[in-house]
Amino acid sequence: MRHERTKQRRLKLLRLEQRRVLNADFSFTPHALTLSQVDGDLTVREVSAGLTSRIEFDLHGSVWQDDDSTGTFAIDNSTPGHSILSIEKSDLENLSGGISLSAAASAFDLNFDVQSSSLDLSQMRGSLVVEGFGTVSQTASSEYDVKVGDVSLSASQIRLSDFDGDDITLNASEIDLTGGDGTFSGRTLSILSAATPAIELGGLSNDGAELNFTDSDIAALNAEFTSIHFSTLSSGNSSTLTVDVSGADFSGAVGRLDSLHLEAATVQIHGNLTSNGGLIEIDATDAVTVSDTGAVISHGGQVHLDAGVYGTLLVSGDVDVSNTDAGDTGGTVHLLGERVGLFGDARVDASGEAGGGEVLIGGDDHGANDAIRNASQVWIGSDVEVHADAMQHGDGGKIVVWSDDATQVYGSLAARGGSLSGDGGLIETSSREQLIVTRGGDASALQGHAGTWLLDPLSIRIVLAPSAVYQITEFAQPPFFTPTISGSEVTVDAIVDQLKTGTTVVISTVNPAGTEDGNVTQDALALIDVTFDNAGDSATLVISAANDIFINGGITASNGSLTVLLEANAGADDLNTALGNVNINADIDTNGGLFISTGVDFDSDNVTPVTITATGGVSITHTGSVDLGIIKTGTGFGGTTFISGANVRGNIDVGEGNVLIDGGNEDLLVLANITSTDTMFLLADQDVIIEATVTAGAPDLMNLNPTADLSITADTESNGGGVWIREGGNPADARLNAGGNISIVGAKLIDPAGNTTGSISLRIDVSDIASDPQIVAGQDLTIVANFDNVADAGDIIIDGILQATDGAL
Numbered sequence: 001m002r003h004e005r006t007k008q009r010r011l012k013l014l015r016l017e018q019r020r021v022l023n024a025d026f027s028f029t030p031h032a033l034t035l036s037q038v039d040g041d042l043t044v045r046e047v048s049a050g051l052t053s054r055i056e057f058d059l060h061g062s063v064w065q066d067d068d069s070t071g072t073f074a075i076d077n078s079t080p081g082h083s084i085l086s087i088e089k090s091d092l093e094n095l096s097g098g099i100s101l102s103a104a105a106s107a108f109d110l111n112f113d114v115q116s117s118s119l120d121l122s123q124m125r126g127s128l129v130v131e132g133f134g135t136v137s138q139t140a141s142s143e144y145d146v147k148v149g150d151v152s153l154s155a156s157q158i159r160l161s162d163f164d165g166d167d168i169t170l171n172a173s174e175i176d177l178t179g180g181d182g183t184f185s186g187r188t189l190s191i192l193s194a195a196t197p198a199i200e201l202g203g204l205s206n207d208g209a210e211l212n213f214t215d216s217d218i219a220a221l222n223a224e225f226t227s228i229h230f231s232t233l234s235s236g237n238s239s240t241l242t243v244d245v246s247g248a249d250f251s252g253a254v255g256r257l258d259s260l261h262l263e264a265a266t267v268q269i270h271g272n273l274t275s276n277g278g279l280i281e282i283d284a285t286d287a288v289t290v291s292d293t294g295a296v297i298s299h300g301g302q303v304h305l306d307a308g309v310y311g312t313l314l315v316s317g318d319v320d321v322s323n324t325d326a327g328d329t330g331g332t333v334h335l336l337g338e339r340v341g342l343f344g345d346a347r348v349d350a351s352g353e354a355g356g357g358e359v360l361i362g363g364d365d366h367g368a369n370d371a372i373r374n375a376s377q378v379w380i381g382s383d384v385e386v387h388a389d390a391m392q393h394g395d396g397g398k399i400v401v402w403s404d405d406a407t408q409v410y411g412s413l414a415a416r417g418g419s420l421s422g423d424g425g426l427i428e429t430s431s432r433e434q435l436i437v438t439r440g441g442d443a444s445a446l447q448g449h450a451g452t453w454l455l456d457p458l459s460i461r462i463v464l465a466p467s468a469v470y471q472i473t474e475f476a477q478p479p480f481f482t483p484t485i486s487g488s489e490v491t492v493d494a495i496v497d498q499l500k501t502g503t504t505v506v507i508s509t510v511n512p513a514g515t516e517d518g519n520v521t522q523d524a525l526a527l528i529d530v531t532f533d534n535a536g537d538s539a540t541l542v543i544s545a546a547n548d549i550f551i552n553g554g555i556t557a558s559n560g561s562l563t564v565l566l567e568a569n570a571g572a573d574d575l576n577t578a579l580g581n582v583n584i585n586a587d588i589d590t591n592g593g594l595f596i597s598t599g600v601d602f603d604s605d606n607v608t609p610v611t612i613t614a615t616g617g618v619s620i621t622h623t624g625s626v627d628l629g630i631i632k633t634g635t636g637f638g639g640t641t642f643i644s645g646a647n648v649r650g651n652i653d654v655g656e657g658n659v660l661i662d663g664g665n666e667d668l669l670v671l672a673n674i675t676s677t678d679t680m681f682l683l684a685d686q687d688v689i690i691e692a693t694v695t696a697g698a699p700d701l702m703n704l705n706p707t708a709d710l711s712i713t714a715d716t717e718s719n720g721g722g723v724w725i726r727e728g729g730n731p732a733d734a735r736l737n738a739g740g741n742i743s744i745v746g747a748k749l750i751d752p753a754g755n756t757t758g759s760i761s762l763r764i765d766v767s768d769i770a771s772d773p774q775i776v777a778g779q780d781l782t783i784v785a786n787f788d789n790v791a792d793a794g795d796i797i798i799d800g801i802l803q804a805t806d807g808a809l
Contacts, residue, residue, distance in 0.1 A: 231263035239265045245293050247271030256301065269294035269317065277301040277323075277331075284308055288337065290317040292344050299323050300331050300352070307337030309373070316344035322387075323352040330357025330388060330397055336373055340403075342411065343381035356388035356397025356415050356425050363402030366456055366511065367432055378403040378431075382439075384411030388425060390418035396425025396443055396451055407431035410438050417445030424451025424503060431457055432511065435488035436466055440498035440505070450502035450539065457488035458516035459509050459545075462553070464492055464525045487516075492526040492553070499530045499539045499562065508544040510571045518546030518571070524586070526553040532560030538593065539563070546571040547580050549599070554586030561592035561616060568599030582622070584629070589613040598622065604629040605650050617641065618654075628652060647671060654678070659696075663688065670694065679709045679740070688714045695737040710738035713745045 228250060230241065241264035248271065250260050256277035263283045269290045273280065275298040282288055282296070285308045290296060296303050300323035307313040313335055321331025330352030335342075340362045342348070350357030362375030378401055380386070388397030396415035401407055407429060415425030427441025435457035443451030466489050495505055509518045520543050522528070530539065537560040543549055544567040555564055569580020582597050584604035588611075595614035601624040604610045609629030612618070618631055621644040628650025633641055640658040648661055649671035659676040661668065663684030670682060670690045680696040682688055696710040736742060 227259050227261065229259075229261040229263075231261075240268065241266070242268045243271050243273045243294065245271045247273065249274040251276040269296060271295075272297060274298070275301060279304070282306070284311055286311050288313045290315045290319065290346075292316040294318075295320060297321075298331060300325065300328055302332045302334075304334045305336065306334070306373075307340075309338060311337045312339040313337035313341070315342045315346045315348070317346060319346075319348045321357060322349040323357075324391065325353060327354050328352055329355035329390075329394065332357055333359045334372065335359075335361045336363075337375060339377045339379075340375045341379040341381075342384045342386070343379070344383065346381070346384045348384075348386045350397055351387045351389040351391055352394070352397070353391045355390045355394030355418075355422070358397055359386055359388050359399045361386070361399075361401045362407070363404075364400055365428060366430065367402045367404060375403045376405045378407045378409075380409045380411040380413075382410040386411065386413045388415040390416065390422045390425075392420050393418040394422040395448070396423070396445070398426045399441065400428045400430075402428070402430050404432045406434040406436075408436045412439055412442070414442040415451060416442060417448045417451070419446055421447050423448035426452050426454070428454040428456060430455060431488070433458060433516075435460060435490070437490040437494055438466055440494035441503070442498060442501060443503045444498075444501035450504060452504040452506055453498050454506045454508065455490055456508050456511060458511060459519045459547075460488040460490060460507060460521075462492055462495065462507075462520070462522040462526045462528070463489050464523060466491060492522075492528055495528060495541070496530055499528075499541060500532050500537075502532075502534075502537050502539050504540045504542065506542040506544065508542075508570075510544055510546045517548075519548045519550065520545045521550040522553045524552045527586075528553065528555045530555075530557045530560075530562055532558070535559050540565065540593075543567065544570045545580065549582045550585070551583065551588065552585045555588045555590075557589065557591040557593065562590050563593040563616065564588060564590055564595050564614075566597040566599070568597075570598070581624070584610055584612065587611045587613075590616055592616050594619070596620075600624040602626045602628075602645065609650065618643070620644065625649070641676070652676075677708060679707075680711070680738075682710075682712045684714055688712055690736070693737070696739065706739050708738060709740040710736060710742045712736075712743070 241262050251274050259279040259281060260275050261279075261281045261283075265284060265286045267282050267284045267288045269282075269288075270293050272295045274295075277298055277300045279302040280296055280298050281302075281304045283304075283306050288305050288307045288311065290305070294317035296305065297318070297320045299321065301321055303319050303321055305313055305315075305319070315335065319333050319335070321333055323330050330350035333348055333350050335348070342361070348359055348361075350359050360372060361380070362378040363369070364372040367374045380401065386399055388399050390396050394417070396417050399413050399415050401409055401413070409429045413427050413429070415427050417424045422445060424443035424445040427443050429435065429437050429441060435455060437455060441453035443453055445451065490507070495507075498505055507520055509516075509520055528541070532539070539560070540563040541555070542565045544565075547568070549566050549568045551566070555562070566582050568582045578600060580599045581601040581603065582599045584602075588595060590613065592615050594616040595612055596619045598621045600622060602620055602622045603625075604612060605627045611630040611632060612628075613632045615633055617640075618633055619642045620626055620628075620631075621642065624645060625647040626643060626645030626649065628643075628648070630650065631641070631643075631652045631654075633654045640660050641652065641654045642660045642662070643652065644662045645668075646663055647669040650673075652659065652674040654674075654676035658678045659674060659680040661670065661674070661680075661682050663669075668682060668684035668688045670688070670692050673693045674680065675695045678696070680694065682690070682694070690712070694710065696708040
């Protein structure tokens, strides 16, 4: 059959019987045959089963469309057979309607050059092995081959979906994707750039389907696609997507702002999966594995590995979004799943030349980001490294390790500031239930301020060594995600290693969820002994508990100063404000740092009085009793030592600086011997009762500081209070000494028994000790006894001795 000229818009070959041969040879030039309205279909339908003849359509010359109509070329072989259909076309550049190959049950040799809007293989039947652009083979009853050679696609969309095959293989080692002669039997595949390109390989419907990338030559794709999406999820839970050891490099196919998305029930990465700084997203329903030979790389980009709601993510290879380009920061890594394990020599790197990036393992800050699904369990092995460092300039990045049930961290985490400038970053290792940490988070900074390492369990012990250590040595063996011990633990070495570099360490149990007690407990053998790496450095240790804090091993610092902040009863939504005490059972020396404590009761005099030395200053603000062992600020401190509590006991020695003791809304019962070289204030909204020696202007009573005043005030407002200086268990305890002025103001009536029904605003009730006067003022001694802040004065009863050595009385 030969057609020289035709005006028809459609050529149909509807049925070819067995043993029939049709050779259709369209040899023409534009002057011989013009198809100017190719908006219909060129269709071959229903090739009969058993047909053995060869059908050839050999179109030479040019076929084009010269108007805006939509053209389609379709081959529809709905009846299985063993025929071969060979199609060769040199140019269909204006066939905007695209090419459709549907119900391809027979065998084909396809050789064509397509420049159309789409190539749709959505209804092909039989397995598809893509080798050069593939071999279609084997249905349930027959076996067929489709071999593609010399295919050039410049489509805006290429979609392969709804296959009924067994497996799909991309053998990049057998394809020259640059458009050359190729290495697969001389055949080549070139996918060229288009205006809005996308590749989607999706919808395998047969269980057992596999999608494999086998060579990094995929990098030769020079397309800059906005999205490449491969999926086998419709194949069910047995579908697998694998990158073998030879790797798959999509650097030339995906732009820096674009994405590569892989989906399957199980995804295995055994080689380098590489993108060009864009997003690599891998989603699974069962498992994602990056083996020790595998790596997922997108420098400066994003990598999201998600094993699904019930799946397991295991990484023993590399995940690398680092960025060495000047002025650029590191990328973003999300490692998610029900169980997330990093083990072996796994390395996650989000470092950047101008700042660290972000690494989220199992969740986001405090597990509170609804957009990031929380893991149930997270495990990080001892040889694992996670980095979000600033390399040269800028701040360290952010690393969060979170689980709802159990987090175990034995590896190294770092979010350091730049070597030339920048501050440290933020590292959080937390769990809603159990947390075990033996290595700390390094947020140090050589040229700036160190960052913060946060631990956020329900309750935790600071231990010398963990109760149990879990080690995994073989890739095939998953981590023991379920711990065999209860409670949370952090080793003291993990804390010290970070404090000595300047990193702020925050241990917090204020998360309101769960049923644990919310305590932070330091074991007696777990001394926090910080020797700073660089002389003169400083750091801060913050312990914030929903309930009680127990310091049983002590805290010391040298070669630098350590600020210690203890916050008991610290929950913002605390339902029981009467619980939450600080218990100090071992010495604390900040070596120039501050000591700050808040809560209900404070006790550093439980069994044996302990010494708290803080030359940087002391602030103890509690709503209950304050039982002090010995408080020392030493010399060189010029600030105010502040102590707030209803009852204050113990010994307070302030070398330099003022002292302010405030009873708050309650009576202030001063049972502490207080010594200060500077001015001292004792305040309360109600009564001030002193049963101790209070000296302003110490240490030498014979040479008191003449500017060191002592002021005692029971509030003069409507709820005022009285001042009562009385002896306690030791008659010599009740003494007031000051090198400067002493001012005593009372404003509420009390009787000798301390009741408020009497007429006494000030009562000094001590035994007469002839050699030791009870109130000695180096300058003026002023006593004011007001009744309810009006002119009527209450009585003043003095059973002791008053003395103003160099001033008025």
